Amino acid sequence: AQSVTQLDSHVSVSEGTPVLLRCNYSSSYSPSLFWYVQHPNKGLQLLLKYTSAATLVKGINGFEAEFKKSETSFHLTKPSAHMSDAAEYFCVVSDKKDAGGTSYGKLTFGQGTILTVHP
Amino acid sequence: DTAVSQTPKYLVTQMGNDKSIKCEQNLGHDTMYWYKQDSKKFLKIMFSYNNKELIINETVPNRFSPKSPDKAHLNLHINSLELGDSAVYFCASSPWASANTIYFGEGSWLTVV
Numbered sequence: 001a002q003s004v005t006q007l008d009s010h011v012s013v014s015e016g017t018p019v020l021l022r023c024n025y026s027s028s029y030s031p032s033l034f035w036y037v038q039h040p041n042k043g044l045q046l047l048l049k050y051t052s053a054a055t056l057v058k059g060i061n062g063f064e065a066e067f068k069k070s071e072t073s074f075h076l077t078k079p080s081a082h083m084s085d086a087a088e089y090f091c092v093v094s095d096k097k098d099a100g101g102t103s104y105g106k107l108t109f110g111q112g113t114i115l116t117v118h119p
Numbered sequence: 120d121t122a123v124s125q126t127p128k129y130l131v132t133q134m135g136n137d138k139s140i141k142c143e144q145n146l147g148h149d150t151m152y153w154y155k156q157d158s159k160k161f162l163k164i165m166f167s168y169n170n171k172e173l174i175i176n177e178t179v180p181n182r183f184s185p186k187s188p189d190k191a192h193l194n195l196h197i198n199s200l201e202l203g204d205s206a207v208y209f210c211a212s213s214p215w216a217s218a219n220t221i222y223f224g225e226g227s228w229l230t231v232v
Contacts, residue, residue: 032219038160043225044209051219088160094219105150105213105221106175109162 002027004093006110014118019063019078021113023091026072033074034092034107035065044090050074061085086117122146123224125210131230132200139196140227142210148222149215150174151193153185156207156226168193169215197229205231 007022025031035047048059055067061084065076074091091110123144132138144151152175153165167175171187182198193212197204210224 041228044162044223046221049219090162105152105167106164107154107221108164112160 002031002093002108004091004108004110006089006091006113008113009111010114010116012116012118013081015083016080019076019081019085019115021076021089021091021115023074023076023110024072025074025091025093027093032094033065033067034094035059035063035074035076036090036092036109037087038090038112039087047076047089081115081117083117083119086115088112088114123210123212123222125208125224125227127227128225129228129230131232134200134202134231136200137196137198138200138229139194140208140210140229141192141194142224143192144210144212144222145191146212146222147191148212149190150213151187151190152211152213152221153193153195154209154211154223156209158205162209166193166195200231202231205229 003026005024013019030052033050036044037047038044047063048057048065050057050067058064063078065074067074090112092107094107125142150169152167154162155165156162164177165179166185168187170190184196187193207226207228209226211221213221
């Protein structure tokens, strides 16, 4: 079984300061991990993904995340927040294989973290 | 060109009605999905089809019936709509069951009054 916990429901930062959105996962197999962003009344946009290659993953708009197996974490960071980063962010996990050895492409979403950026 | 397109984007309807949301992908993918985002923004998979065959059905009420006429289309039909069905419904597609390359549509906002 797979699950993901986003440790903060809301994060508030000032423009130009670092962003940290925390995510812990649980997975029976080697997981793939993703961060998606959703702006108000908009669809889902993929920020970045980890699929068992480099543990430090760079995404769009200056975001990056580090896969830490020992801590079962996949925290999202950005060195300097921009007003346009204000949105809801979802950490997502997908087991590569189920018990039968087949991946069905099922994504399990975290509860979301709302990022607010103050001027 | 939109890779995964859903129609309608907004739908307001009365309780008890039957409605459909259509989804089409032009990526040549084998697998299509429906996800539901509830009022608390929680996203959860509902169905997954691969080459018109159902492969994931996540204990969704029988009132929800996906239909895949071909592998490029996965429509969602909902009978006897209830207030609790109000949500955003996202269609998605990927190469054969590959979670690593899932493309989402823009979402369909359904409001049941």
